[in-house]
Amino acid sequence: MAIRPFQQRMNVEEFFEFCRTHPEERYEYLHGYAYRLMAGGDSNHSLIKMNVYREFGIALRGGPCRAYDSDMHVRITDDQFVLPDASVSCDERDHGIVKALTYPCLVVEVLSPSTKRYDQAQKLAYYSSLPSIKEYALISTNEKLVVVHRRQQNESWVTHIYRAGNQVAFTSIGLNLSIEVLYENVIFPTKTPDDSSA
Numbered sequence: 001m002a003i004r005p006f007q008q009r010m011n012v013e014e015f016f017e018f019c020r021t022h023p024e025e026r027y028e029y030l031h032g033y034a035y036r037l038m039a040g041g042d043s044n045h046s047l048i049k050m051n052v053y054r055e056f057g058i059a060l061r062g063g064p065c066r067a068y069d070s071d072m073h074v075r076i077t078d079d080q081f082v083l084p085d086a087s088v089s090c091d092e093r094d095h096g097i098v099k100a101l102t103y104p105c106l107v108v109e110v111l112s113p114s115t116k117r118y119d120q121a122q123k124l125a126y127y128s129s130l131p132s133i134k135e136y137a138l139i140s141t142n143e144k145l146v147v148v149h150r151r152q153q154n155e156s157w158v159t160h161i162y163r164a165g166n167q168v169a170f171t172s173i174g175l176n177l178s179i180e181v182l183y184e185n186v187i188f189p190t191k192t193p194d195d196s197s198a
Contacts (some may be wrong), residue, residue: 012078016099052139053069053086065089166179
C-alpha cells in the first residue's frame with residue numbers, strides 16, 4: 001500500500017520535482033497526490049529484485065529492449081504514475097532520458113506483506129489498463145512461486161503459475177528463466193508443523 005504524505009495537491013511536474021528533492025523515499029502519483037510507498041521488504045525481497053535485474057540485463061543486452069529498476073515510474077494515465085519493482089520497454093519512445101515509461105511491455109512486482117494486496121488487485125487493474133503491457137509478473141517472497149498475468153490477442157488475460165523446477169516464460173521479451181535463478185541465494189524460513197501461515 002501507499003500512504004498519502006501531504007494533503008497538498010500537485011501537478012505532474014511538481015510531483016517529479018518532489019521525488020527529486022526526496023530521494024530517500026519512493027512515491028507514486030495518483031490523481032494529484034504523492035503517495036509514499038511503505039517500506040518492509042526483507043533480504044529475500046531485495047535478493048529477488050537483484051536477481052530479476054541481473055537476469056533481465058544479461059538477456060536483453062545488445063537488443064531493442066531495456067530493463068529498468070524500481071526507480072523508474074510507469075505512466076498509467078496523465079494523473080497516475082506508479083513504481084513497479086522492475087519493468088521492460090522495447091519501445092524506442094521510452095529509450096531516451098525520460099521520467100516515466102509510457103510503453104512498457106512487462107512489469108514485475110516482488111511481493112511483500114505490506115504491498116501484497118495492492119500489487120495483486122489494484123496494480124493488476126492499473127497495468128491491465130495500459131495497452132502496451134503484455135505481461136504482469138508477481139513473485140512471491142514466501143515460496144518459489146511466480147504468477148504471470150498475460151494479455152491475449154483478444155485482450156483477455158490468462159494467468160500462468162510457475163513453481164519450483166519450472167521455467168518461467170516471459171513471452172513479451174522472448175525469455176525463459178529457471179525459477180531457481182530468480183530465487184538464487186534466497187532462504188525461506190523453516191516452517192514448524194503448527195505453522196499454518198502461507
